[in-house]
Amino acid sequence: MTPSGRRDWLSRGLWLVGIAVFVFIYAPLLVVVLYSFHKSRIIAWPLQLGTLSWYGVLWHDRGMVAAVVASLKLALLAVVIALGVGVPGAFLLDRYDFPGKALFQRLVLLPLILPGIITGVSLLTFFTFIGLPLSAGFPLVPGWPVVLGHGTALVSVVVTQVFARLQRLDRYQEEASMDLYADAWRTFWHVTLPNIRTALLGAALLVFTLSLDEIAVTFFLIGRQNTLPLQIWGLLRRGITPEVNAISTIIFVVSVGVIVVWARLMHDPQGAKA
Amino acid sequence: MTARPLPAPDARLTWLDRLRARPRARTALAAALPVGWVTLFLFLPYLLLLIHSFWRLDEHQTIVHQWTLASYRRLFTTDVYPATILFSARIALSVTLLSLVLAFPLAYLLAFKVRRYKNLMYMAVIIPLWVSYLVRAYAWKIILGQEGILNGLLAQLGLIHEPLEFLLYSKWAVIIALTHIYTPFTLMPIYAVLEAIPPSLKEASQDLYAGRFQTFLHVILPLSLPGVLAGSTFAFVLSMGDFIAPQLLGGNDSGLMVSNLVVSLFGVAYNWPLGAAVSVVMLALVVTLLTVANRLEERFNYRGKRGRAAKTDALAAVVTESRA
Numbered sequence: 346m347t348p349s350g351r352r353d354w355l356s357r358g359l360w361l362v363g364i365a366v367f368v369f370i371y372a373p374l375l376v377v378v379l380y381s382f383h384k385s386r387i388i389a390w391p392l393q394l395g396t397l398s399w400y401g402v403l404w405h406d407r408g409m410v411a412a413v414v415a416s417l418k419l420a421l422l423a424v425v426i427a428l429g430v431g432v433p434g435a436f437l438l439d440r441y442d443f444p445g446k447a448l449f450q451r452l453v454l455l456p457l458i459l460p461g462i463i464t465g466v467s468l469l470t471f472f473t474f475i476g477l478p479l480s481a482g483f484p485l486v487p488g489w490p491v492v493l494g495h496g497t498a499l500v501s502v503v504v505t506q507v508f509a510r511l512q513r514l515d516r517y518q519e520e521a522s523m524d525l526y527a528d529a530w531r532t533f534w535h536v537t538l539p540n541i542r543t544a545l546l547g548a549a550l551l552v553f554t555l556s557l558d559e560i561a562v563t564f565f566l567i568g569r570q571n572t573l574p575l576q577i578w579g580l581l582r583r584g585i586t587p588e589v590n591a592i593s594t595i596i597f598v599v600s601v602g603v604i605v606v607w608a609r610l611m612h613d614p615q616g617a618k619a
Numbered sequence: 620m621t622a623r624p625l626p627a628p629d630a631r632l633t634w635l636d637r638l639r640a641r642p643r644a645r646t647a648l649a650a651a652l653p654v655g656w657v658t659l660f661l662f663l664p665y666l667l668l669l670i671h672s673f674w675r676l677d678e679h680q681t682i683v684h685q686w687t688l689a690s691y692r693r694l695f696t697t698d699v700y701p702a703t704i705l706f707s708a709r710i711a712l713s714v715t716l717l718s719l720v721l722a723f724p725l726a727y728l729l730a731f732k733v734r735r736y737k738n739l740m741y742m743a744v745i746i747p748l749w750v751s752y753l754v755r756a757y758a759w760k761i762i763l764g765q766e767g768i769l770n771g772l773l774a775q776l777g778l779i780h781e782p783l784e785f786l787l788y789s790k791w792a793v794i795i796a797l798t799h800i801y802t803p804f805t806l807m808p809i810y811a812v813l814e815a816i817p818p819s820l821k822e823a824s825q826d827l828y829a830g831r832f833q834t835f836l837h838v839i840l841p842l843s844l845p846g847v848l849a850g851s852t853f854a855f856v857l858s859m860g861d862f863i864a865p866q867l868l869g870g871n872d873s874g875l876m877v878s879n880l881v882v883s884l885f886g887v888a889y890n891w892p893l894g895a896a897v898s899v900v901m902l903a904l905v906v907t908l909l910t911v912a913n914r915l916e917e918r919f920n921y922r923g924k925r926g927r928a929a930k931t932d933a934l935a936a937v938v939t940e941s942r943a
Contacts, residue, residue, distance in 0.1 A: 355831065356732065359724055359727065359728055359732065360728065360732070362724040362725070362728075363724055363725045363728040363729075366721045366722070366724065366725045366802070367725070367743075367744070369721065369799065369802070370744065370747055370799065370802060370803060371747070373755060373758030373759060373762060373799060374747060374750065374754070374755070374758060376758050376761055376762060376768060377754055377757065377758045377761065380761060387766070388761055388764075388766075389764075389766035389767070389771070390766060390767060390768050390770070390771020390772065390775075391771060392768075429652075430652060430653055430656045430657070431653075433649065433652050433653045434653035434657070436649065437649050437650055437653050437654070440649075441645075441646045441649055441650065442646075443646050443650055445654075449653075449654055449657065452657055452661055452662055453653075453657055453661070455661065455665070456661070458856070458905075458909065459856070459860070459902065459905060460856060460857060460859065460860015460861070460878065460901070460905065461860065462860050462862055462878045462881055462882070462898075463665075463668070463860065463898050463901065463902055463905075464664075466668060466881060466885055466894065466895070466898055467664035467665050467667065467668040467898075468660075468664050469885065470664065470667045470668055470671050470891065470895065471660075471663060471664035471667050474667055493660060494660075497656070497657075497660040497661060500653075500656070500657070529639075554749060558749075558751050558752055558753075560752065560753065560863055561860075561862070561863075564882075565885065574751065574752075574753050577751075577753055577757075578753060578863070581753075581757060581760075581867060585757075585760065585761075589757065593751060593753075593754040593757065596750065596751045596754060597750050597751070597754060600746075600749045600750045600751065601746060601749075601750070603749070604742070604746055604749050608742060
């Protein structure tokens, strides 16, 4: 066998494996989407395509609609907290030295690295200990503990994203601005902020999607009002119907949309430089 | 000398401005919110979990703030707890190895073989990470169920006559689903490291008449180790801490995962001190593993600072896109 012949054989094998892995990753998602158009109530082989009625069921399911509203509120508040704490946190890590800096950095990142369940039970013991009821704030918010929990756990996302951008930032622009007698606030507003704008937006989008999908922390902190994943979780335990597939399909489509927007923001050369 | 005197200290300076003029005060000001918040809502909760593990329940099932090692004693002397931790570690190890076997070839393909639409294809692999975790776990219920797709297809092909029951509600289902969930995850750092290998290294190896296998074994593989380590650590840690997939797909085996034990101890079984002790042991395992992996990564990373920067970037990406 010639070297090139052997090379082809190897390459072909590699492609085959790669495609198989791709199928393994996507086939289950495709299955979920297809079965949302399944005609029967019972999810079984063979697939009978051709109805949109499960989307209608979803629309009239009051529990589901309430869960979606609760999840959206929760995600928005999580974004506010995560940005509010994470952006100053990223600046702190980028520009200041202080005793305990390494510890702070590690602590901030812990919720990302540890299994969510550990963060979840820790926060549960904390809120119970200080006596804040899990349903506090309901119906205005799904519950302050879960809001604080999501926000705090996702600070890590904002810190990593914004810190990475700050590290690449051209500091001379800020110095030039200060040399031109702009004060710290004006420099921040007119020079620094435009430079990190896309990173902020990207981080906000990330926090939003991650909060919408979060289960481990939510599971322990949720009060009376279910979030979307927990509502689905409840449906799954009562036996599965294509209604779950319908909501899953919607989540899938929305997530992909958000990712595409996020990817554009992150790779937007205008945003990185302007 | 008629040099103009320096402007007198502005009378309009507020106390905040004056505070900011002192470097240490500036740092304290900048640190107050983030450090305060993280201390209150992260450090104290983790600390409180540790403290709970040293408390105990009295006969009325209320938590007594009394220092004792009772929970740890019970944890290590009752067979079921160490057995559960070991079982979870074994499941997590299987998931990690399977994810590696699946992720590495695809990462290699994306890094070296795909020329057009490379970023698009990489995104396509990563996208499922963003799609609801629950959806991904649930999909396997449809596929592996008794009347599921796999059984249906096998029956139609005449390969089986009775549905295979061991597929769903077993540890196999849990392993398959977790592998599915964490493969893209494992792939990310591997891809990042492979991508960073300069083509000149491969060429140099080939110029020295190394065959493809030799180049792979002596150039590509050693250089990819930091990524492989990062990917497998995350797959291991996350699958060990997973409690949704086992509950959804594990059937009778589901109670055998350590995270499900924690859920039940903090829920129906209502023994927070013991639950906290189990969590602390899990935490200790995870932290040890992460530390060892970090050390190893640094050892394998011969490129010094630049290499390390690449590594942290990959980790940041992984970490950011991971949470489920």
